[in-house]
Amino acid sequence: xxxxxxxxxxxxxxxxxxxxxxxxxxxxxxxxxxxxxxxxxxxxxxxxxxxxxxxxxxxxxxxxxxxxxxxxxxxxxxxxxxxxxxxxxxxxxxxxxxxxxxxxxxxxxxxxxxxxxxxxxxxxxxxxxxxxxxxxxxxxxxxxxxxxxxxxxxxxxxxxxxxxxxxxxxxxxxxxxxxxxxxxxxxxxxxxxxxxxxxxxxxxxxxxxxxxxxxxxxx
Numbered sequence: 248x249x250x251x252x253x254x255x256x257x258x259x260x261x262x263x264x265x266x267x268x269x270x271x272x273x274x275x276x277x278x279x280x281x282x283x284x285x286x287x288x289x290x291x292x293x294x295x296x297x298x299x300x301x302x303x304x305x306x307x308x309x310x311x312x313x314x315x316x317x318x319x320x321x322x323x324x325x326x327x328x329x330x331x332x333x334x335x336x337x338x339x340x341x342x343x344x345x346x347x348x349x350x351x352x353x354x355x356x357x358x359x360x361x362x363x364x365x366x367x368x369x370x371x372x373x374x375x376x377x378x379x380x381x382x383x384x385x386x387x388x389x390x391x392x393x394x395x396x397x398x399x400x401x402x403x404x405x406x407x408x409x410x411x412x413x414x415x416x417x418x419x420x421x422x423x424x425x426x427x428x429x430x431x432x433x434x435x436x437x438x439x440x441x442x443x444x445x446x447x448x449x450x451x452x453x454x455x456x457x458x459x460x461x462x463x464x465x466x
Contacts, residue, residue, distance in 0.1 A: 260460050263457065263458065263460040264460050264461070266457045267457050267458070267459050267460065270452070270455075270456060270457050273452065274449070274452055274453070274456075277445065277448060277449050277452065278449065280425075280426075280429070280445060281442065281445045281446065281449065283302075283304060284429065284433070284438060284441060284442050284445065285442060286302065287300070287302045287371055287438075288301065288302020288303050288304050288370055288371045289302050289303045289304075290302045290303075292306065292368075294306060294366065294368070294377075295368055295375060295377060297370070298372065298373075300371075300372075301370050301371060301372050301373070302370060302371050303368055303369075303370050304369045304370060304371065304426050304429070304430060305367075305368070305369045305422070305423065305426045306366060306367070306368050307366060307367040307368075307415055307419060307423065308366055309364065309366075310364070310365065310366065310367045310376070310413050310414060310415050310416075311361040311363070311364050311413065311414040312361065312362055312363040312364070312365070312376060312378055312383070312411075312412075312413055313359050313360065313361060313362065313399065313412040313413065313414055314359070314360070314361075314362035314363075314412075315357050315358070315359060316357070316358060316359070316360040316362065317356070317357050318356050318357075318358065359412070361414065362380075363378035363379060363380045363381065364378060364379055365377045365378035365379055367400070367413055367415065367423075369423070369426050369427060369430055370430070371387075371430065371433060372386065372387055373385060373386055373387060374387065374390070374393075374402060374411075374427070374430075376411070376413055383407075383411060385402055385404045385406060385407065385411065386404075386406065387430055387431065387434045388434055389404045389405045389406040390402060390403070390404055390431060390434075391403040391404060391405055393427050393431065394424070395415070395420040395421075395423055395424040395427070396420070397417070397420075398414060398415060398416050398417040398420055399412055399413065399414050399415070399420075400412070400413045400414075400415055400420075400423060400427070429441060
């Protein structure tokens with residue numbers, strides 16, 4: 248019985264520890280986000296040339312710009328078909344060929360693939376992809392839609408003729424998605440409104456703080 252009791256207590260401790268760690272991580276991330284929004288972003292980031300009053304919210308390394316790539320085409324040879332004798336003329340056999348065709352070229356299929364690699368920046372004024380081949384800049388006010396799914400950031404902008412698609416990986420998609428939403432919200436609602444909303448979220452999170460199982464008083 249003591250063995251089962253000890254096992255149960257261990258499981259309860261591990262569950263309580265996991266719940267507290269998850270809460271603490273969320274709390275720290277919200278606090279960092281709030282501080283960064285109050286500052287207007289990171290003005291010390293030297294990876295890109297910042298405009299006046301521009302600050303970096305997030306920087307993601309080793310991302311891939313996706314684009315349409317055409318596979319190599321191939322040549323399909325013709326075939327002789329079937330030769331059918333239909334009579335003779337002047338002692339010579341006359342035959343009729345059925346199904347004969349000439350060779351032809353088949354173009355390669357188009358598919359999506361990585362066309363460039365680099366870094367992604369989300370600032371208080373722009374979404375910027377800095378690649379090894381080229382740089383793409385999207386001002387926040389021109390963003391029509393932006394979402395992250397299956398590890399890919401998709402941004403439509405009135406400035407671009409094509410949709411921007413960037414592979415960021417599934418591990419970062421939620422984090423990038425939240426910062427994109429914050430950047431868009433600040434543009435549409437103003438920084439004060441977003442900061443107030445984030446402050447309220449932190450207050451609500453503090454009220455729901457679970458007990459720390461490693462602390463003697465559980466605080």
